Amino acid sequence: MSLPDLFRTSWRGASANKLRAVLTMLGIIIGVASVIAMLALGNGARAAVESRFRSLGANQVQISEAMSFVDGKIEQAGEILSYEDGLLMPDHVELVNRVGMSVGSSGKLRYGRATLDMSFQGVTASALESIVSSGQVQPVNWIEGESFTISDLIVDGRFFTASEVLENAPVCVIGYQTSTDLFGGDNPVGQTIWVNRSRCEVIGVMVELESVDESLRYQVNPNLTLFMPISTAIDLLYEEEPSVAITAFVSDETRMDEAKVQIKEYLRERHKIEPDVDGEYLDDFNLTTRKDILGAQQEAANTFALLLAAMAVVSLIVGGIGIMNVMLVSVTERTREVGVRMAVGARPLDIILQFLLEAILISVGGGVLGVVVGILSIPLAASLNQGLALLEPASIPLALIVAVVVGVLFGIYPAMRAARLDPIEALRYE
Amino acid sequence: MSESAKTIIRTVGLTRDYQMGNVILKALRGVELTVREGDFIALMGASGSGKSTLLSLLGLLDRATSGEYFLEDVEVSSLTRNELAAIRGRRIGFVFQNFNLLPRFSAWENVALPLTYRKGEFGVEEQRKRALESLTRVGLDRRAGHQPMELSGGERQRVAIARALVTQPAVILADEPTGNLDSITGREIMSLLDGLHAEGKTIVIVTHDASIAQHASRICTMRDGILTEGGMTHVSA
Incomplete structure (x- = not known):
């Protein structure tokens, strides 16, 4: 047939x-x-x-504090990850050449009679670099596929420097919407604003940003922000020293496992963590690399x-x-x-x-x-x-x-x- | 029919046994039959005499237990199922008592059915053309698009005859073709078969009705698996 x-x-x-x-x-x-x-x-x-994890580069180790369950509650496993832990790391860990740190808080922002309730970010000077490399946000109406640099992220003024971070300088960089909400059409650069009860000078304004992922554009607003040096944020916004998130940059990405061992040894020494009777360490921190995430993701x-x-x-x-x-x-x-x-x-x-x-x-x-x-x-x-x-x-x-x-x-x-x-x-x- | 006419069917000592538990039932006993081109043979006999079994063997639907069967001088007993199917489709036309038309297919599609198994020899248009020619021959070209349910008994049997004719077979085998029809319609069908015989078609018809058998040029009688023709009984040694 x-x-x-x-x-x-x-x-x-x-x-x-x-x-x-x-x-x-x-x-x-x-x-x-x-x-x-x-x-x-x-x-x-x-x-x-x-x-979510695109921001974690191949040469980066994300360090976060470990949590443990005690009586049904989540508690800190040991000591916090301090600003000093991060600050001293490049000097004590051979394979780490620099670190990025951040800490988040929220409160009131005031200029004249205008007040905003919002979140603040205490960051290191490399924060803009992290924003660029994350690929999660871009300037509004940016040409698709075109790359941009950190200078494209500042519309007025400048971002703070590493020395300003070390010196606890009372300066800040505000997001595009924060600027328009607080200052209307006036230029905020050089103006002094109140972050909670502390004074802070605006040294830069971020360009208007949007999420690269269109589905997230109505969920996340990257323009209602305020960045200040992490040291300043800790001084001004916290009564007790907060736990910070640390990203360690490894000088040789082919030696990531070795770098992790070195970071562990450094933090165990600083946090005085001794091995238990079985020779096991109960670390109060977690180390994560891109390889770890991809591995866990692959397993799932x-x-x-x-x-x-x-x-x-x-x-x-x-x-x-x-x-x-x-x-x-x-x-x-x-x-x-x-x-x-x-x-x-x-x-x-x-x-x-x-x-x-x-x-x-x-x-x-x-x-x-x-x-x-x-x-x-x-x-x-x-x-x-x-x-x-x-x-x-x-x-x-x-x-x-x-x-x-x-x-x-x-x-x-x-x-x-x-x-x-x-x-x-x-x-x-x- | 002259003795010099081409031999279409020749059987030699054809037997067919059925195993029924421990009992062997002999349905055919050494049947010797020769059918020449243009013959119109009526196979008569009582129910269970073996006439339908013989027709199935002649139609290559069944295999003989022993003996030889030559169809157009080809010994078919040892052919494979596929080879038998190919010969059935090309050289044999069947007409059944209960018409055996496919209910969901139109009259012309039923008639064209044998052409669809000719390995792409006929496209749909060619199939339709040949089916309509065949339906015209039986006077049903106007009913070509109707399904069997929409046709009378006589019309259905005409469609079945058209299907048997469409491949221009060597022989038409008809098993009680008027068995399911009233006497008037039965006579019309026999008249149609007479016409085909007059055109030179070779026909073997199974019937138990003597008036139907009168239409044939030769009458053979089956009794207990033994074929008798013209007062002679053909039984092999």
């Missing part, structure tokens, strides 16, 4: 009982749709993680993939069994048709191909509908997962290939049963 004749015949058979065909497809539809939606969730989560992705594979296999097997069941019923119902076809010259292979193609058409029909349902369900999945769901393009051809394979696997047995029928018995079948 020629291919067009085969398709025409199988299509006629598969579409003869439309309700039954659609009900048979349900298993495949649900299976494929859930795979598409789940892959989209995985893809969205991965994209979010990648976006693998676990997720295994779960998805199990779900997909179960739902597709159920769908496949449904197809096999309906095809067996169809072969029985059409026994006489098989006899007639054999009498007029159909070979066993022609009969096999006819029924196999019918099974594949039903399965692929289910696959196509499953892809549509899966894509339509992505917004729902996203709403249940903090907006994190992105269609994985490869999942569409994958789903259709899987549908064909299911059709072949579960259609071959009924098709072979049809082809093995005795033509005389088949022609007499009532």
Whole structure:
């Protein structure tokens, strides 16, 4: 039988009982749709993680304080990570050539009669460099794909220097919206503002920024900010010394593991951490590199993939069994048709191909509908997962290939049963 | 029919046994039959006499237990299922008592069915053209687009005859073609078969109705698996 004749015949058979065909497809539809939606969730989560940790360069070690559970509460595991821990690190750790530090606080900002409730950032002089390398924000209306430098981030004045950080200089750089909210159209540079109860001179204004990721533009406002030297922030905003976040820059990124060991030794010495009876150290800090994050992410992705594979296999097997069941019923119902076809010259292979193609058409029909349902369900999945769901393009051809394979696997047995029928018995079948 | 006419069918000592538990049922016992081009043969006999079994063997739907069967001088007993299917599709036309039309297919599609198994020899348009020619021959070209459910019994059997004719077979095998029809419609169908015979078609018809058998040029009678013709009984040694 020629291919067009085969398709025409199988299509006629598969579409003869439309309700039954659609009900048979349900298993495949649900299976494929859930795979598409789940892959989209995985893809969205991965994209979010990648976006969040893009700022961590290959030569950086993120140092944060460790937390522990005590009586059901989260508490600090030991000493805080102090400003001094970070400040002295380049002098004591061979492989660390500089550090970036930050500390966050919030309070009132006042100029004349205008007051703003907002968050403040105490940072080191390399903060602008971190903003550029993170790739998370860009100047508004920036040409897509074009790179920008730290000088593109300041619209008026300048950012503070490393010596101003060391000297606890009472200076600050404000965000674009902070500037317009507080000063209207006036130039803020050189003006003195009140940060809580302390005076601070505005030395620069940031350019208007927006999130590179369009989906985050309405969630995060990068323009309502105030940056001041971390030392100044600690002096002015805290009664007790706060814990800071430290990023250590390693001079040789091929020696990251070695650098981590050196940082650990340095912090253990400063925090006076001794090994316990088993020789284990109970560190009060965590070290994270890009490799650690990617490794953990890969592990999570693998676990997720295994779960998805199990779900997909179960739902597709159920769908496949449904197809096999309906095809067996169809072969029985059409026994006489098989006899007639054999009498007029159909070979066993022609009969096999006819029924196999019918099974594949039903399965692929289910696959196509499953892809549509899966894509339509992505917004729902996203709403249940903090907006994190992105269609994985490869999942569409994958789903259709899987549908064909299911059709072949579960259609071959009924098709072979049809082809093995005795033509005389088949022609007499009532 | 002259003795010099081409031999279409020749069987030599054809037997067909069925195993029924411990019992062997002999459905055919050494049947010797020769059908020449242009013959119109009626196979008569009581129910269970073996006439339908013989027709199935002649139509290559079944294999003989022993003996030889030559179809157009080709010994077909040892051919594979695929080879038998190919010969069935090209050289044999079937007409069944219950028509055996495919319900979801139109009259012309039913008629064209044997052409679809000719490995792409005929495109859809060619299939339709040939089917319409065949339907015209049986006087049903105006009903080509109708499905079997929309046709009367007589019309359905005409469609089945058109299907048997569409491949221009060497022989038409008809199993009780009027069995499901009233007497008037039955006569119309026999008149159609007479016309085909007059055109030179070779026809073998199974019937238990003597008035139907009268249309044939030769009458063979089956009894307990033994074929008798013209008062002679052909049984191999």
